[in-house]
Amino acid sequence: MELRQLEYFVAVTEEASFTKAAARLYVAQPGVSAQIRRLEQELGQQLLDRSGRTVRLTEVGAAVLSYARKALDGVAGMRLVVDDFTGLMRGRVSVGMVRSCSSLDLPELLADFHKDHPAVEITLTEENTDRLLDDLRNGALDTAVVALTTTTPPGVDLHVIADESLVAAVNPSNPLADHTTIAIDKLREQSLISLPRGTGMRACLDHACADAGFEPRVAFEASDPNVLAELAIRGLGPAIIPESLATLRSEELHAITVTSPWFRGRMALAWRSDGPVSPAARAFIEHARAVLPTPDASSPTEQLA
Template sequence: MELRQLEYFVAVAEEAGFTRAAARLHVAQPGVSAQIRQLERELGEPLFDRSGRSVRLTAVGEAVLPYARAALAAVSGMRLVTDELTGLLRGRVVMGAVSVPSVLDLPGMLAGFHRRHPAVEISLVETDPEALIDGIANGRLDLGLLGLGGPLPPGVEAQVVVDQELVAAVHRGDDLARKHSVSVPELKGLPLISLPLGTGLRAALEDACARAGFAPHVAFEASEPYVLARLAARGLGLAILPESAVAAAEADLHVLAVTGPSMRGQMGVVWREDGQKSPAARAFIEHARHHLPDLVTAGGHDPELPASL
């Protein structure tokens, strides 16, 4: 029995599928299947029920899973203690990101860490907000970058790295282009363009409209702020977006301030405060917190504030 087999077994159990587990492990799916079959032969029992559309643990698999996790945790602990005592910084860190605003030099931050610690492998993955927070809470991700909107799970900490005003943008031929600002109550009934539910920017919009007594009519959604600008530039509605995203189609857009109340967008790095972290992960978190720009203009940060990207 090999540790690799246990690692693959835990990944398949947590991801409920061989393909997703392979993607998480950055290996080919047939290799994962082969190692699981070998483990099952050694134990003499099937660990997964493969008869349905999703992969499920058998009764034996359920019983074995805690021991597999404990074995992997023990090995991880041995490596962590050894690295602490010898002062070596090696291993692998994984960062998740929902989107990266142009004002943030994420590539520069990653390159700087690589120069300082070339023996540490760095991975950057794009994901959605829910999966990112889940990955941080469960330890699959060491650091995350996302819009901050709503409470964070217990044990997950955040630091704001971008704080900018949210604005409205319309095509220059739109009737609203004659105005310099638009109030939140005036958004009622207008076809809006926004990031999807679950993002910080959308949470800020939903909260502001709820305070004004209505639900926003979001006609178009896109996962990238710059796409919101391009949709608005085509005359498809009024985009709510961070100031930095306007540049994607600035020549065709008229920008309006949002008033009554104004809305701000925040992006932050998030990490798990509790739980065991490798020396590499701790160094990576500290490096990111120090080197990513902190553009906060409104004072301190409360992770439960709804204003966010």
């Protein structure tokens, strides 16, 4: 039995796909399939059910999975201990970031870390918050800049970068422009403009509406908050955007405070709260926490995506 067979088995289980697992591991898909078949042959039992559209665990596979994870965590822990004793900085750091995060100078942060640790390989992935959090928990990412509601997701630790109210921004000709404050229920019949599902701002909107007993009618979706503002300026409905962005466009948009505890978003650096962390990843997280802004010092425009 080889460690890579256990690694491939865990990856296929978490991705529910041989193809996705191979892409995550940067290996060819046939190699993943072959190694898992060898593992099954050695154990004398089928671990994965390949008959459906997605790969599922068999009963035996479900029983084996926790032991495979413990074995991999044990080996990773041994490597961390040795690296700590030797002071060796090697390996790779996998970083994620939310879409439309232009106001945060993540490229400079990555470049500065690379100058200090040129032997560490750094990768960067852009995704929506929900996928980034999944990748943090399953170990595909070491750390990520994510957009969140006021609730901290389980399984991660946070360094909050920005904390800001969201508003409903409308063209001054919109009937809602007569208000400076509205109850969340006033958005029930509105055709809204919002980021897509999986983003922090959309989660804030969905949670607030669910708390009021309805599902928002989102007519226009875009991945860039500036595009949302432009749609609202053109009279297509209320846009759910950060307050700071509405302030920047105050000559063209009227910002309305929504009286809901959910109408607030945060941007944060996140990392997995349990499981081993490589010395390289730990060094990057410490470096990022030292240089990233805090809510008191940041200018959060465009960050809550």
